[in-house]
Amino acid sequence: MQTYTVSDLTSKINSIITTNPSLNAVAVEGEVSNFNLNASGHLYFSLKDENSKINCVMFRKDVMNIDFIPKDGMYITVYGRVGFYEKTSACQIYVTVLINSGQGALWAKFTELKERLEAKGYFSAEHKKSIPVFPKKIAVITSPTGAVIHDIIKILRRRNPAVEMILCPSAVQGKGAERELANAIKYINTHNIADVIILARGGGSIEELWAFNELTLAEAVYNSNIPIISAVGHETDFTISDFVADLRAATPSAAAEIASVPLSDLKNYINEKEKYINGYVINLIYEYRKKLEAIKSCAVISKTPQMIIDRYRLSIISLDRRMRLSVINQLNINKIQLDNLKIRLSNNEVEKTLNKGYAIAYKNNKLIKNISDIAIDDNIELKFAHFDLGAKVNDIKGDNNGKG
Amino acid sequence: MEKAKKFEDKLKQLEDMVITLESGEVGLEESINVITKASSLIKEMEKELLDTEDKLKILDINNNTIKDASKDYE
Numbered sequence: 252m253q254t255y256t257v258s259d260l261t262s263k264i265n266s267i268i269t270t271n272p273s274l275n276a277v278a279v280e281g282e283v284s285n286f287n288l289n290a291s292g293h294l295y296f297s298l299k300d301e302n303s304k305i306n307c308v309m310f311r312k313d314v315m316n317i318d319f320i321p322k323d324g325m326y327i328t329v330y331g332r333v334g335f336y337e338k339t340s341a342c343q344i345y346v347t348v349l350i351n352s353g354q355g356a357l358w359a360k361f362t363e364l365k366e367r368l369e370a371k372g373y374f375s376a377e378h379k380k381s382i383p384v385f386p387k388k389i390a391v392i393t394s395p396t397g398a399v400i401h402d403i404i405k406i407l408r409r410r411n412p413a414v415e416m417i418l419c420p421s422a423v424q425g426k427g428a429e430r431e432l433a434n435a436i437k438y439i440n441t442h443n444i445a446d447v448i449i450l451a452r453g454g455g456s457i458e459e460l461w462a463f464n465e466l467t468l469a470e471a472v473y474n475s476n477i478p479i480i481s482a483v484g485h486e487t488d489f490t491i492s493d494f495v496a497d498l499r500a501a502t503p504s505a506a507a508e509i510a511s512v513p514l515s516d517l518k519n520y521i522n523e524k525e526k527y528i529n530g531y532v533i534n535l536i537y538e539y540r541k542k543l544e545a546i547k548s549c550a551v552i553s554k555t556p557q558m559i560i561d562r563y564r565l566s567i568i569s570l571d572r573r574m575r576l577s578v579i580n581q582l583n584i585n586k587i588q589l590d591n592l593k594i595r596l597s598n599n600e601v602e603k604t605l606n607k608g609y610a611i612a613y614k615n616n617k618l619i620k621n622i623s624d625i626a627i628d629d630n631i632e633l634k635f636a637h638f639d640l641g642a643k644v645n646d647i648k649g650d651n652n653g654k655g
Numbered sequence: 656m657e658k659a660k661k662f663e664d665k666l667k668q669l670e671d672m673v674i675t676l677e678s679g680e681v682g683l684e685e686s687i688n689v690i691t692k693a694s695s696l697i698k699e700m701e702k703e704l705l706d707t708e709d710k711l712k713i714l715d716i717n718n719n720t721i722k723d724a725s726k727d728y729e
Contacts, residue, residue, distance in 0.1 A: 384663035385703075390714070404711065404728050413703070415710035418724060438716045446661075517704055524669050525697050528690055531676050535686055 261337040268342075274333040279305070279344060280352055283325045296321065298329065298344070307331075309346040317349050324458050328352035357457045361464050364491060368466075373473050379497040380478040382509060385517060386446035388415045389510050390477075392435045393451040395420035399503045403451065406507035411514045417445055423452040428462035433471035440476055447478050447510050450492060451503040454485040463490035472496055482506035605636035622649055662703060669696050 255263070268274055281298035288294055292311030297304045307329060321327055330348035335341070368374065389407065393399050400418065407416055419435045422428040432450070439445055450472070452463065462468060463483045472479050472495045481496030482503040493499040500506035601611065610633040612619040619625050625644055633640040672693045675681060681689065713724040 383661065384666060385661075387662070395713075401728065413706050415712065417712045417714050417721065418728075419714040419716070434716060435714075438714070444714065444721075514704060518701075520666070521669070521697055521700055521704075524673050524693070527673055528676070528693050528697075531686070532690055535683070539683065 258337070261335070261340055264340070265335040265337050268333055268335045276330070277333055277344065278328060278330050280326065280328040281305075283321050283327055284323050286321055286323050288320075294321070294346075294349075298327070306341065306343040307346050308343055309349060313347045313349075319351055321349065321351075322456060325456060326352060326356065326458065357461065361457070361491070364464060364466065364469075365494065368469060368491065368495065373469060374494045378473070382478050382480060382498055383446050384512055385411075386414065386510060388417060388445040388447075390417045390419055390439050390445035390448045391451065392419045392421050392432060392439075392448060393503070394423045397453060399451050399453045402504050403449065403507040406504055407511050410508065411511040411517075413514060414511055422462075424455065424459045424462055429465035429468040432462060433467050436468075436471040436475050436479070440474075443477075445477060447480065448475065449480045449482060449500075449503070449506045449510060450496065451482040451506060452484065453503070454488065460484050460488060460490055463492040465491075468492055469495045480506045480509055602636070605634070608635075610635045610640070622647060662700065665696055665700055669693060669700070672696075 279298055281300050281304075284297045284299055284304070286294075286296040292314060294309040294314050295307070297306050299305075309329075309331075328350045329344060329346040330350075331344050331346040334343055334345045336343065372378065391400065391403055393403070395418065404416060404418075407414060417439075419439065421431045421435050423432070436448065436450070439448060450463075452460065460483060463481075469491045472481070472492050478497040480498045480500050481490070481493045482500040482505065483490045483493055486501040489499075498509065500509055605611070613632040613634065614625060614629055616632075617624065619631065625631070625647065627644050627647060629644045631642050631644060633642055672689050675689055676686065711723070711725045711728060712721050713727070714721050
């Protein structure tokens with residue numbers, strides 16, 4: 252057996268590799284890790300899968316051709332050749348072309364799931380619940396660290412301090428994150444923790460946002476009785492949970508604004524209504540008072556009681572007068588009747604006396620009663636019962652007061 | 656969901672009452688009815704808005720607890 256020097260061995264390995272055609276042009280796909288953009292402009296990173304990893308380098312002249320920056324966790328495909336660096340026995344890929352293939356594969360997965368769920372009605376507008384205008388309790392499911400939760404809290408505090416915020420910390424990427432997120436939604440529903448849920452996460456690659464494209468989470472969002480506002484990634488990022496949710500907000504900050512009507516707006520709105528009602532009451536009173544005055548001053552109504560009274564008074568006066576007149580009349584009539592009776596009575600007496608043979612003496616149709624009524628040689632009439640006599644006075648007997 | 660009527664239900668009620676009054680077709684007794692109800696509704700809602708104590712809590716699903724967290728996020 253040959254004994255190599257180290258350099259000989261590494262040199263041999265190198266030549267085996269470089270002369271192997273299949274290693275001279277390879278395409279390799281894997282997950283990026285240990286990514287490093289060197290000051291020189293060269294890219295250094297590793298590609299790995301579950302079992303293995305290999306170092307890669309991409310020189311500046313080739314780096315200029317790619318249109319994105321690879322990041323750890325991304326799935327990419329590289330084209331290049333396998334090289335062997337003798338000095339350190341390091342095997343690496345010299346990359347000339349770098350493609351974001353992972354995105355392609357995941358994108359296909361995303362599209363397939365989206366179409367499937369859409370067909371099942373997971374995105375239908377009818378299923379979406381309206382977001383409460385003034386939720387008293389807002390649950391926020393997101394990472395407990397990072398800008399997202401701080402932004403949301405800041406905005407909610409500012410806009411509506413009367414609201415209670417319940418933070419529900421969860422992983423927002425990586426394996427199992429979708430289950431943690433789904434469990435949070437279910438728990439909040441079961442225990443009726445809040446009036447609305449904000450599901451939030453900051454921007455990231457499709458891989459980083461992948462939990463929000465998983466079916467487990469989509470189902471939890473769909474089955475939630477509490478309305479969910481989904482705010483995942485940047486404005487241009489769309490995930491399955493965004494489509495299933497009752498409302499999608501472009502950013503977590505926007506979600507906080509949607510979930511909280513500014514306290515001042517609510518107060519203003521109520522004040523407006525209050526002012527309207529007060530004005531209405533004042534107007535109502537004014538209107539009815541006017542009506543009342545109009546009625547009072549209306550001639551008919553205002554005079555009527557007085558008129559009636561006056562009318563009655565006149566009636567009473569008139570009746571009174573008539574009554575008096577009639578009484579007077581009656582009295583007069585009675586008086587006349589009485590006089591008549593008296594006359595008849597006295598006539599009767601006179602007749603009786605005349606029938607006895609007495610006569611009534613008259614001078615010039617005047618009854619002679621006193622001596623002063625008569626003088627000697629006066630012509631007098633004597634009225635007997637059935638005849639009259641004319642006579643002359645011859646003699647007068649008696650004294651001056653007429654008594655004989 | 657809650658025993659008390661939700662805030663937006665009250666808002667809607669108030670809006671409806673104002674619309675009723677605006678219609679101008681209510682008699683005196685009805686107006687008084689509506690106005691009385693609206694006034695008490697307004698008082699209720701203003702009271703709810705006054706409750707502005709800062710409330711931030713953290714939910715721990717695994718341990719079934721909710722804790723106050725106002726200090727953690729100042």
